[in-house]
Amino acid sequence: MSKLNRRHFLVTGLAAGAAAAIPATGAHAAPEPAAEPSKETAQSLASRGLRTDPFTLGVASGDPDHEGFVIWTRLAQQPMAEDGLGGMPQQPFPVLWQVYSDEGARRVVRSGVTVAAPEWGHSVHVELQNLSSDRDYWYRFRVGPYVSPLGRARTAPHPLSYGGALAMAFVSCSQYEHGYFTAYRRLAEERPDVILHLGDYQYEYTKDTYTIPGGNVRDHEGPETETLANYRQRHAQYKTDPDLQAAHAAAPWLVVWDDHELDNNWADEVPEKPENPQPNFLSRREAAFRAYYENMPLRRTSVPRGVDMQLYRRIRWGRMATFHMLDTRQYRDDQGCGDGYRDCPASIDPARSITGAEQEAWLLDGFRHSRAQWDILGQQVFFAQRDNNDGPAKITSQDAWDGYVASRKRITQGWLDAKVRNPVVLTGDVHAHWASDLKLDYDDPTGPSVGSELVATSISTGGDGTDSDPATHPFLTINPHLKFYNNQRGYVLTKVERDQMTADFKVVPQVQTSGGEVYTRATFVIEDRVPGVRQTYLRPLDPALRSQPMTVEETVRLETERP
Structure with missing residues (x-):
C-alpha cells in the first residue's frame, strides 16, 4: 500500500469530476457516468470484502487531449486467480480518485468517486476534462483503507498552439x-x-x-x-x-x-x-x-x-x-x-x-x-x-x-x-x-x-x-x-x-x-x-x-x- 497521509487524501473533498463508471448490468453497454456516493458511504462500501491491497496492477493514463486524459486502474487482491476475477468479491466497489497539479500530491485540482464493477473485471476508467493544456498532472486512487501508487499524466497543447518540443x-x-x-x-x-x-x-x-x-x-x-x-x-x-x-x-x-x-x-x-x-x-x-x-x-x-x-x-x-x-x-x-x-x-x-x-x-x-x-x-x-x-x-x-x-x-x-x-x-x-x-x-x-x-x-x-x-x-x-x-x-x-x-x-x-x-x-x-x-x-x-x-x-x- 502506498505510504501517504490518508486523511490528506480525503479532506480535500470530493468535487464533482468527469468520472466514467463501468455499468453493473448489460454485457456490452457503454459505461455511463456514475452517481457519486458520499465520502462516508463510499468508504463503508469499499471496506466490505477487502482484506489485502487491491492495487496490485498499478495505474495508467492514456489518450490525452488539450484538456484532459483517461486515468485507469483495476482492482485485484489476487491477480493470478485462475477465474480471472483477481480474488475480488462479486460486488461493485466505489473508488475514490484525485488529480493533482504537483508531484507531491498536495494541490488537488479534480476528485471524485467512480465504481469498479465485477462485470468489467473491477476496472476503472475516469475521463478527465476542463484541465489546463500542455502541462503535467499526477493522480491516484483509493478504495477502503488502500491507496494506489501515484501516476503522472500530461495534457496536450491547445489546438492552436505548437507547445514545446x-x-x-x-x-x-x-x-x-x-x-x-x-x-x-x-x-x-x-x-x-x-x-x-x-x-x-x-x-x-x-x-x-x-x-x-x-x-x-x-x-x-x-x-x-x-x-x-x-x-x-x-x-x-x-x-x-x-x-x-x-x-x-x-x-x-x-x-x-x-x-x-x-x-x-x-x-x-x-x-x-x-x-x-x-x-x-x-x-x-x-x-x-x-x-x-x-x-x-x-x-x-x-x-x-x-x-x-x-x-x-x-x-x-x-x-x-x-x-x-x-x-x-x-x-x-x-x-x-x-x-x-x-x-x-x-x-x-x-x-x-x-x-x-x-x-x-x-x-x-x-x-x-x-x-x-x-x-x-x-x-x-x-x-x-x-x-x-x-x-x-x-x-x-x-x-x-x-x-x-x-x-x-x-x-x-x-x-x-x-x-x-x-x-x-x-x-x-x-x-x-x-x-x-x-x-x-x-x-x-x-x-x-x-x-x-x-x-x-x-x-x-x-x-x-x-x-x-x-x-x-x-x-x-x-x-x-x-x-x-x-x-x-x-x-x-x-x-x-x-x-x-x-x-x-x-x-x-x-x-x-x-x-x-x-x-x-x-x-x-x-x-x-x-x-x-x-x-x-x-x-x-x-x-x-x-x-x-x-x-x-x-x-x-x-x-x-x-x-
Whole structure:
C-alpha cells in the first residue's frame, strides 16, 4: 500500500469530476457516468470484502487531449486467480480518485468517486476534462483503507498552439517468458510526454510453447488464452511486472493491439490457421477485446460491443503532431498466401485491404483536414517494402503491408494528394530496429522519397538478440530505401520539434537477466518537409556481441519463427 497521509487524501473533498463508471448490468453497454456516493458511504462500501491491497496492477493514463486524459486502474487482491476475477468479491466497489497539479500530491485540482464493477473485471476508467493544456498532472486512487501508487499524466497543447518540443517514445512486443521488462523501466526513467504501444502487449501462448534458444527465463501462468478468464489472468500477470507498472505510471499511453493480444497472425474473423478450425474463434475474439479494454487506459468510445471494438482513433498534440492510431488486424482481408515470406500474386490485388474501406476513408479524410506539422501513423506491421530476394521475384512478408500493396499505395497517394507536410509511420511487430525511406514506387529506387518509417524492436521478445553492422545486412542491400537494422531489445525515443524529428534507437543488450543498462545504438533525423531519414549518429559495433554478418535467412527466421 502506498505510504501517504490518508486523511490528506480525503479532506480535500470530493468535487464533482468527469468520472466514467463501468455499468453493473448489460454485457456490452457503454459505461455511463456514475452517481457519486458520499465520502462516508463510499468508504463503508469499499471496506466490505477487502482484506489485502487491491492495487496490485498499478495505474495508467492514456489518450490525452488539450484538456484532459483517461486515468485507469483495476482492482485485484489476487491477480493470478485462475477465474480471472483477481480474488475480488462479486460486488461493485466505489473508488475514490484525485488529480493533482504537483508531484507531491498536495494541490488537488479534480476528485471524485467512480465504481469498479465485477462485470468489467473491477476496472476503472475516469475521463478527465476542463484541465489546463500542455502541462503535467499526477493522480491516484483509493478504495477502503488502500491507496494506489501515484501516476503522472500530461495534457496536450491547445489546438492552436505548437507547445514545446514533444518527447514521444514508442514500443512493441513484450513476451513475458523471453526476458525481463528492463526496457520499460529505462523508458520510464526518460519521462517522455507520451508513449505509444504498437501491439503485442501480451502473448497468448501457454508455458514453453514459444521458446528461445537456451530456454525461457520466466513462465506464463495458465493455459493458452481463449476465455475471458484466461485473458484477464494473462493481462494481470503482465501488469504485475514492476517495470511495466513503472512505464505506465510515467506518462500517458496511446495503445493499439497487433496479433498476440488475441491469436498469432489473426485477420478479422479468421484465426492464424484456418485449416485447423477454431469453432470458438469469435467468442475468443470477444473475450480478448473485452479484457484488452478492461486493462488499458482507453476512453468510453473504445468499449467493445460483442466481437467489435473501435480502436482506430486520432489524437492531436496541438499543432505540432497528429497521431493517427490504426488497427491493421480487425478489418483486414486474410493473408493471401499464408503468413510468411512469399512471392504472392494476391498481394497486388487492388480489392484487398489491410485497413478495411471505412478505416481507410477515415485516414484519408484525416490527411485532407490535417494542419499538423507532423502526421504520425501509429500502427503495427512493416510499411515499407522488404524484398528478401535479389532476383526478379519479390519475396515479401504477407502479414505486413507488402501483402496488401494496393492498400499501401492508396494510403501513400492519399497523403501526397493531401499535401501532408511530414508523414511519418511508426511500426512494431518485427522484433528489430529499422529506419527507412518510404516510396510511392518501390520498383524505382531512384524515385523520390515521400515519407519516413521508424520501427521499434521488441521490449523482450526473442531474448537478448545480437548486434550487427547495418552496412553488411543483406536486406539493406536488396532494398536501398532501408537505412538501418539492429536486432537487440529496446525502444525508440523521439524529440518532435517544428523543424525536425530526432529518433534515438535505444538498446538494452541483455534482457534475459534483469537490470541491464540502456544506450543509443543510432540516431536518425527527419527534417521538416524533407521526406526520408538521415543518420546522424551510429555507435561503434561491439565485436563481442556479434562476429558474423546476419543473413537474409537468419533475419527471416528470427522474425517469423513463432508457433
